Amino acid sequence: MVTRAESAAATRRALLDAATELLDHGGPEAVTVREVGARAGVTRGAPYRHFADKDSLLTAIAAEAWTRIGDRVHALRTDPALPAADALRGALHTLIDVGRQQPHLYQLLFRPPGYRIARLDQVHRKLCGPAGDPAAADRAAERFQDEFLAVVAALVGPGPARHYGALLLTSAHGMAGMELSGHLDPEKWHTTSDDLVDTLVTMVTGKATQGQVPVNTKAHRNIA
Numbered sequence: 001m002v003t004r005a006e007s008a009a010a011t012r013r014a015l016l017d018a019a020t021e022l023l024d025h026g027g028p029e030a031v032t033v034r035e036v037g038a039r040a041g042v043t044r045g046a047p048y049r050h051f052a053d054k055d056s057l058l059t060a061i062a063a064e065a066w067t068r069i070g071d072r073v074h075a076l077r078t079d080p081a082l083p084a085a086d087a088l089r090g091a092l093h094t095l096i097d098v099g100r101q102q103p104h105l106y107q108l109l110f111r112p113p114g115y116r117i118a119r120l121d122q123v124h125r126k127l128c129g130p131a132g133d134p135a136a137a138d139r140a141a142e143r144f145q146d147e148f149l150a151v152v153a154a155l156v157g158p159g160p161a162r163h164y165g166a167l168l169l170t171s172a173h174g175m176a177g178m179e180l181s182g183h184l185d186p187e188k189w190h191t192t193s194d195d196l197v198d199t200l201v202t203m204v205t206g207k208a209t210q211g212q213v214p215v216n217t218k219a220h221r222n223i224a
Contacts, residue, residue: 012050014040014168016064019057020105027053027104031057059137062108069094073147077154085205086147091151091216092172092197099176106176109141145169164204 002010018039022030032056037047051057072094076087099106145165152168153161174192178184184190 008050011042011046011130013039013049014042015047015057016060018217020061023058023061023108024102028058028108030080033057056134058108059134061105062137063140065102065105065109066137066144067100069098070140070144073144073151075153084151085201087151088155088168088204089201091148091193091201092168095169095172096179096193096197100182103180106180109137110173141214152204155205165209168200168204172197175187203213 010201015036019031022039030055033047033051034044036057040047051060062171073091076082076090076094079087082090088187098109099210148169149165152165156164175184175196179193184193196213
């Protein structure tokens with residue numbers, strides 16, 4: 001016999017799966033609470049018992065995606081048979097592959113930090129449905145970043161890990177963005193994101209082997 005909690009969990013899962021499918025096919029504009037409910041096969045009011053509004057749905061999708069990415073990087077980091085350079089290569093590919101396979105989701109994951117829901121939606125959230133957890137995606141993204149920094153630190157050491165980590169993440173993000181926009185044309189550049197990832201990892205590995213660390217920039221002095 002299915003309990004109420006199990007039924008609620010199944011409904012929430014169906015809603016998230018439907019919303020993700022709509023996002024993948026049409027972007028955030030295609031995700032509406034009404035269409036999500038219809039696609040999930042639930043009553044019109046059922047979605048509002050789980051998500052206050054569209055933004056709550058998108059936040060939950062982003063949180064789940066960042067959690068999956070973080071889990072994958074954690075698995076790479078803790079694999080005792082995997083060399084540190086291969087773990088880093090895999091972590092970068094994990095991020096770039098999301099851009100390749102789910103471009104709308106990728107853009108959702110990297111929406112501006114200052115993003116805020118509209119004032120009308122804020123009022124709606126206070127009056128209707130569950131408040132949700134608007135910071136869930138941020139926490140999941142931070143966990144991914146921590147896992148990624150640990151992968152980088154295993155290769156270059158803890159001191160320069162943030163410097164090289166920022167370099168690697170911004171490079172991977174640039175590759176994914178250029179692929180999405182069609183500007184990383186192999187015929188023009190005679191290279192691919194996969195080749196560029198290999199080059200980056202080789203460069204960073206070489207600097208780590210030679211004991212080269214970043215200079216003490218103004219930014220580093222301000223942090224110290």
